[in-house]
Amino acid sequence: MATIIIPTPLRKFTNNTARLQIREGTVGESIKELTTNFPDLKKHLLDETGGIRSFVNVFVGDEDIRDLQQEHTEVRADTVVSIIPAIAGGVRDQAIVLNNIKF
Amino acid sequence: MSVENIFTKEELARYNRHIIIPGFGMEAQLKLKAAKVLVIGSGGLGSPVLLYLAAAGVGTLGIVDFDVVDDSNLQRQVIFGVDSIGKPKVEAAKQRLEALNPHLKVILHSTHINSDNALDIIRDYDVVADGTDNFPTRYLVNDACLLLDKPNVYASIFQFDGQVSVFNYVDANGNRGPNYRDLYPTPPPPGLVPSCAEGGVLGVLPGIIGCMQASEVIKVITGVGETLSGRFFTFDALQFETRTFRIKKRDDNPVSGKNPTITELIDYEQFCGMRAVEEKPLKEVTVRELYDMQVKGEPYQLIDVREPHEYQIVNIGGELMPLSTISGHADDIAHDRKVVVHCKVGGRSAKAIRELEEKYGYNNLYNLKGGILAYIEEVDPQLTKY
Numbered sequence: 001m002a003t004i005i006i007p008t009p010l011r012k013f014t015n016n017t018a019r020l021q022i023r024e025g026t027v028g029e030s031i032k033e034l035t036t037n038f039p040d041l042k043k044h045l046l047d048e049t050g051g052i053r054s055f056v057n058v059f060v061g062d063e064d065i066r067d068l069q070q071e072h073t074e075v076r077a078d079t080v081v082s083i084i085p086a087i088a089g090g091v092r093d094q095a096i097v098l099n100n101i102k103f
Numbered sequence: 104m105s106v107e108n109i110f111t112k113e114e115l116a117r118y119n120r121h122i123i124i125p126g127f128g129m130e131a132q133l134k135l136k137a138a139k140v141l142v143i144g145s146g147g148l149g150s151p152v153l154l155y156l157a158a159a160g161v162g163t164l165g166i167v168d169f170d171v172v173d174d175s176n177l178q179r180q181v182i183f184g185v186d187s188i189g190k191p192k193v194e195a196a197k198q199r200l201e202a203l204n205p206h207l208k209v210i211l212h213s214t215h216i217n218s219d220n221a222l223d224i225i226r227d228y229d230v231v232a233d234g235t236d237n238f239p240t241r242y243l244v245n246d247a248c249l250l251l252d253k254p255n256v257y258a259s260i261f262q263f264d265g266q267v268s269v270f271n272y273v274d275a276n277g278n279r280g281p282n283y284r285d286l287y288p289t290p291p292p293p294g295l296v297p298s299c300a301e302g303g304v305l306g307v308l309p310g311i312i313g314c315m316q317a318s319e320v321i322k323v324i325t326g327v328g329e330t331l332s333g334r335f336f337t338f339d340a341l342q343f344e345t346r347t348f349r350i351k352k353r354d355d356n357p358v359s360g361k362n363p364t365i366t367e368l369i370d371y372e373q374f375c376g377m378r379a380v381e382e383k384p385l386k387e388v389t390v391r392e393l394y395d396m397q398v399k400g401e402p403y404q405l406i407d408v409r410e411p412h413e414y415q416i417v418n419i420g421g422e423l424m425p426l427s428t429i430s431g432h433a434d435d436i437a438h439d440r441k442v443v444v445h446c447k448v449g450g451r452s453a454k455a456i457r458e459l460e461e462k463y464g465y466n467n468l469y470n471l472k473g474g475i476l477a478y479i480e481e482v483d484p485q486l487t488k489y
Binding site for chain 2: 005007008009012018053054055057059062063064066067082084085086087088089
C-alpha cells in the first residue's frame with residue numbers, strides 16, 4: 001500500500017487522520033479513492049470538471065505531479081503522496097484585512 | 104574603505120559571533136550592513152523576521168503595515184508588548200528594533216500595499232520578505248518583485264502548517280528560480296480556504312517559520328549556502344514533519360513564462376475573485392440595530408455559526424449551529440421572522456447565509472456586521488474578547 005499525507009486543514013474531513021494507506025495505481029486513482037472514502041474532501045481537492053484544483057499541489061515523493069505525468073503519475077507501494085494546498089496566513093485576521101484592503 | 108570606517112568598535116564587538124564563523128565572516132557581515140530589506144507585514148511572521156534581521160545587522164529595514172497593535176496580536180507577534188497596544192504597528196516595531204540595535208536604519212510604510220504603490224515601495228530595496236496574510240497581496244508582492252527583479256523570500260502559515268520558499272532568486276550562475284505563480288498558478292476561490300481568524304494559528308508557529316524566513320533572507324543577501332530557491336519547504340507542527348519539494352519554472356506563467364500576458368500590476372482583488380463576491384451584498388444588521396431589537400423585544404432569531412469551543416469562551420445567547428453543520432439545521436431556522444446570523448467577525452456567517460439562501464431560498468437572513476467582536480466592542484465591553 002502507498003501512503004497519502006493529508007494537510008492539517010483537511011484532516012477534519014478524514015477523522016483527523018494525517019496519513020492514509022491507499023492502493024497502488026495512479027495519482028488520479030488515489031485521489032478518487034480518497035474522495036470516495038471521505039466525500040467531504042471532494043470540493044476541496046477537485047474542481048467542477050473533476051480535475052485537481054490549481055491551488056492544491058500534489059507531490060509524489062519530492063516532485064510536483066505537474067512535472068511528472070500529472071494525474072497519471074504512478075503510485076507504487078513505497079510512494080508517499082503529499083497534498084499541499086495554498087495557505088496565505090502571516091499577519092492577522094484575513095477576514096478583517098479583506099474588508100479594509102484597497103486595490 | 105576599511106572595515107573600521109564601516110563598522111564602529113561597538114558593531115564589531117556586537118557581530119563577533121558572525122564574523123568568526125568560517126565561510127561567513129566579515130565579508131558576509133559587510134553585505135548585511137549594506138543590505139536593504141523590506142518586510143511586508145509586521146505581524147506573526149514579520150515579528151521574528153524583523154527582530155532577527157535587526158539583531159543580525161541588516162543595515163536598512165523597511166516595514167509595511169497599516170494596522171494598529173491589538174491585544175489578540177500578542178499571542179504570536181512577539182515584537183510587540185502590552186505597552187504597544189493601540190499604537191500603529193510600524194511605530195511600535197521601530198521603537199523595539201532601535202532598542203535592539205541602534206546601528207540600523209528603519210523605514211516605515213504605514214499603508215496598505217496595493218497596485219498603485221507597490222512598485223514605489225519595493226523599488227529601493229534589495230530583498231523582500233513577504234509575511235502578508237491574504238492571497239491578493241501574495242500575488243501582488245510576487246508580481247511586483249518579478250517586475251522589479253527582486254528576490255522574494257516567502258513564508259506562510261495556517262493553524263499548524265508552515266511553508267517557506269525563495270522566489271525569483273538569481274543564483275551565482277545567473278539562473279533565475281521559480282516564483283509563487285509557478286507554485287500556485289491561481290488562488291483558491293474566496294470562502295473555500297478558512298482564514299486565520301476562523302482557523303487560528305499556533306502562536307509559536309510564525310516564530311519557527313519566520314526564523315527560517317529570516318535565515319533565507321540572510322543567505323540571499325550574503326550568498327552563503329544554498330537558498331530554498333527551486334525548493335518548497337513545508338512544516339507540520341502537529342506531526343513534527345518537515346518536507347522539502349522541488350518546484351520548477353513554468354512556461355505558462357503569465358508574468359515570467361514564455362509568453363507573458365501580465366506586464367504590469369493588475370487588480371489582485373478581482374484576480375482572487377473577491378470583487379464578484381462583493382457585488383452581491385448580503386443584508387446586514389449592525390450590532391447597534393441588534394441591540395435595539397433586543398431592547399424593544401422585537402421577534403427575531405439569533406444564530407451563532409461559530410465552533411462550540413468559541414461559544415464556550417463567549418456568546419450572546421445565539422443558537423449554536425456551526426457553519427460546517429448549517430445545512431442540517433434548516434428545520435431549526437425560522438422563515439417567518441428576522442434571522443440574525445453571526446460569527447466572530449462576519450466571514451463565516453456570510454458563508455452560512457449564502458449557503459442557506461442558495462439551498463433553501465431564505466430571504467429573511469441578516470448578517471451581523473463585525474460579528475460578536477463588534478457586539479462586545481460597542482454593546483457589551485464586559486464580555487470576553489478572543
